[in-house]
Amino acid sequence: MAVTIRDVAHASGVHVSTVSRTFSAPHMVNAETRTRVLAVAEKLGYRPNRAARALTTGRTGNLGLIVADLANPFFPPLIKAAQAAARGQDYHLFVADTDENPVEEQDLVQAFSKQVDGIVLCSPRSSNKALEKLAETIPFVLVNRRMRGVPTVVMDVAQGARAAMGHLAGLGHRRVALVAGPAGSWTSGEIRRAVAEVPGLDTLVIGPNAPTEEGGAAVAERVAEAGVTGVLAYNDLVAIGLIEALEERGVSVPGDVSVIGVDDSVTGRLHRPKLTTVAMPAADAGRMAVDLLIKSMSAATVLETHLVVRESTAPPKGIP
Amino acid sequence: MAVTIRDVAHASGVHVSTVSRTFSAPHMVNAETRTRVLAVAEKLGYRPNRAARALTTGRTGNLGLIVADLANPFFPPLIKAAQAAARGQDYHLFVADTDENPVEEQDLVQAFSKQVDGIVLCSPRSSNKALEKLAETIPFVLVNRRMRGVPTVVMDVAQGARAAMGHLAGLGHRRVALVAGPAGSWTSGEIRRAVAEVPGLDTLVIGPNAPTEEGGAAVAERVAEAGVTGVLAYNDLVAIGLIEALEERGVSVPGDVSVIGVDDSVTGRLHRPKLTTVAMPAADAGRMAVDLLIKSMSAATVLETHLVVRESTAPPKGIP
Numbered sequence: 001m002a003v004t005i006r007d008v009a010h011a012s013g014v015h016v017s018t019v020s021r022t023f024s025a026p027h028m029v030n031a032e033t034r035t036r037v038l039a040v041a042e043k044l045g046y047r048p049n050r051a052a053r054a055l056t057t058g059r060t061g062n063l064g065l066i067v068a069d070l071a072n073p074f075f076p077p078l079i080k081a082a083q084a085a086a087r088g089q090d091y092h093l094f095v096a097d098t099d100e101n102p103v104e105e106q107d108l109v110q111a112f113s114k115q116v117d118g119i120v121l122c123s124p125r126s127s128n129k130a131l132e133k134l135a136e137t138i139p140f141v142l143v144n145r146r147m148r149g150v151p152t153v154v155m156d157v158a159q160g161a162r163a164a165m166g167h168l169a170g171l172g173h174r175r176v177a178l179v180a181g182p183a184g185s186w187t188s189g190e191i192r193r194a195v196a197e198v199p200g201l202d203t204l205v206i207g208p209n210a211p212t213e214e215g216g217a218a219v220a221e222r223v224a225e226a227g228v229t230g231v232l233a234y235n236d237l238v239a240i241g242l243i244e245a246l247e248e249r250g251v252s253v254p255g256d257v258s259v260i261g262v263d264d265s266v267t268g269r270l271h272r273p274k275l276t277t278v279a280m281p282a283a284d285a286g287r288m289a290v291d292l293l294i295k296s297m298s299a300a301t302v303l304e305t306h307l308v309v310r311e312s313t314a315p316p317k318g319i320p
Numbered sequence: 321m322a323v324t325i326r327d328v329a330h331a332s333g334v335h336v337s338t339v340s341r342t343f344s345a346p347h348m349v350n351a352e353t354r355t356r357v358l359a360v361a362e363k364l365g366y367r368p369n370r371a372a373r374a375l376t377t378g379r380t381g382n383l384g385l386i387v388a389d390l391a392n393p394f395f396p397p398l399i400k401a402a403q404a405a406a407r408g409q410d411y412h413l414f415v416a417d418t419d420e421n422p423v424e425e426q427d428l429v430q431a432f433s434k435q436v437d438g439i440v441l442c443s444p445r446s447s448n449k450a451l452e453k454l455a456e457t458i459p460f461v462l463v464n465r466r467m468r469g470v471p472t473v474v475m476d477v478a479q480g481a482r483a484a485m486g487h488l489a490g491l492g493h494r495r496v497a498l499v500a501g502p503a504g505s506w507t508s509g510e511i512r513r514a515v516a517e518v519p520g521l522d523t524l525v526i527g528p529n530a531p532t533e534e535g536g537a538a539v540a541e542r543v544a545e546a547g548v549t550g551v552l553a554y555n556d557l558v559a560i561g562l563i564e565a566l567e568e569r570g571v572s573v574p575g576d577v578s579v580i581g582v583d584d585s586v587t588g589r590l591h592r593p594k595l596t597t598v599a600m601p602a603a604d605a606g607r608m609a610v611d612l613l614i615k616s617m618s619a620a621t622v623l624e625t626h627l628v629v630r631e632s633t634a635p636p637k638g639i640p
Contacts, residue, residue: 070415071400076391077391079390080390080391080417083419092416093417095414095415095417097400097413099403111381111382111412115436116435270590270591
């Protein structure tokens with residue numbers, strides 16, 4: 001059961017309004033009473049009204065996490081890890097979903113900005129320019145986007161994309177396709193740049209595409225007609241949508257066309273054929289982003305002082 | 321780009337501090353100026369500092385949605401539909417995840433209570449008693465829990481569970497198992513009561529269990545040794561975990577044991593064998609819960625008045 005302000009007042013032997021003032025206007029409560037009330041509140045585990053506290057301390061005790069699409073299986077492991085990291089440091093995590101919409105994304109940052117102390121913004125779809133503007137309003141950390149002056153956690157998807165293309169080349173494929181992700185995606189750009197560097201492969205880039213099963217299904221026709229024998233898809237959902245649509249057309253995977261996803265989501269593991277994929281350390285990213293955010297919010301690093309006893313102090317006169 | 325307080329001040333021909341007061345302390349601004357500023361603010365789409373506004377109007381413009389486990393594929397369609405309904409009525413939706421923990425659930429309601437105007441609490445794990453206490457602090461709507469005096473949206477899972485057991489009986493199964501869900505789950509209780517009513521089946525109840533793949537895998541041994549030929553699992557994840565663990569033991573599904581899930585999640589559709597399941601209208605529930613919440617929050621129903629002209633009024637003297 002939650003401890004109420006009444007419990008604290010009773011245990012401290014003061015009026016409820018004194019407990020209230022202790023948290024909302026501490027300078028109006030005498031020091032001795034304030035100390036007693038705070039000690040009792042801490043002992044009982046009392047949480048003062050966070051909104052009121054936010055006005056005096058500027059802290060809400062909440063963090064925000066914004067993702068492009070909660071229904072994409074890439075995000076839940078990231079969210080769960082971020083949540084565990086936040087809880088471990090006594091923060092609540094509130095999550096919001098932009099539906100892949102950059103305008104909604106900016107709107108949500110603003111909605112969060114008065115309700116949370118800082119934001120983790122995952123795979124943003126907004127331009128760097130729009131993000132720079134938002135970074136002035138609230139501390140935030142980016143996941144899978146690099147931006148000057150903003151703390152960021154990125155996954156080295158370029159390395160994974162090169163490995164995926166190397167795997168296709170090693171299997172003997174020569175003409176392959178990259179089914180790219182959405183236009184605003186840093187990750188998609190990284191994959192695109194990386195596959196261009198892989199020697200020995202003739203790579204057709206198809207996209208931008210929605211990062212969903214529908215996005216993959218929509219390009220099945222083009223993939224089937226392009227004469228490619230291997231595909232790297234932007235993520236597991238796109239890969240699965242593509243596979244299902246290819247098989248509906250009688251194109252067998254991997255018999256006729258090999259398909260590789262990105263993410264190593266639970267969905268890709270459950271799918272048949274089990275999906276070859278680039279594993280993305282999403283949980284690590286979620287955890288590290290929250291740690292980085294909390295560190296970046298503690299503006300003051302407190303360094304210890306110590307007393308240097310030299311010759312200017314002595315016992316008062318009369319004490320032997 | 322977001323409209324700033326400066327834009328509103330400029331367009332209204334007043335100082336920034338006047339715009340600020342119009343939203344935070346309207347009684348301190350003369351009526352004419354206030355009307356002009358509000359009209360300009362509305363026209364430009366200006367959003368005042370929501371925390372400050374919350375203190376004067378009690379409104380944040382945000383709704384909270386609490387789920388037991390974001391990683392359970394049952395929830396994303398519910399969340400997305402709730403989000404669309406919230407957006408359609410100019411609310412932002414913040415989501416939080418309790419990790420199936422009733423203490424965390426109550427803690428999150430409290431954390432939300434100052435940052436949002438109302439909460440949708442989905443598949444709560446807390447006792448009714450604990451929820452009654454929380455219902456005093458903030459408007460909320462329950463999904464998949466019935467409670468006196470609290471608006472609720474439930475899915476008729478009992479009907480689905482009876483249909484599932486009827487399907488097994490129709491296939492000729494006689495000895496079956498129910499792999500139940502977690503202890504605090506209303507849905508699990510409903511399923512349990514429903515299957516007890518199905519005639520012609522000898523039903524072994526196994527549980528409570530965690531509502532996850534691990535929960536399903538953990539009872540595979542008992543299911544295999546119980547001599548049952550059919551299983552209804554609490555949800556699709558439990559069913560999939562059970563199927564994978566049964567097959568590792570050389571028990572084939574549906575060759576040796578038939579398994580039915582509950583949810584009709586995307587995960588069940590992608591799994592092979594494709595999962596027989598009870599479809600739950602999760603998206604409808606999310607949408608309707610938000611609609612119900614917003615309706616329940618508008619405490620005052622405004623009824624129109626009209627002027628009744630009788631005989632006590634007349635033009636002032638001197639006007640013919």
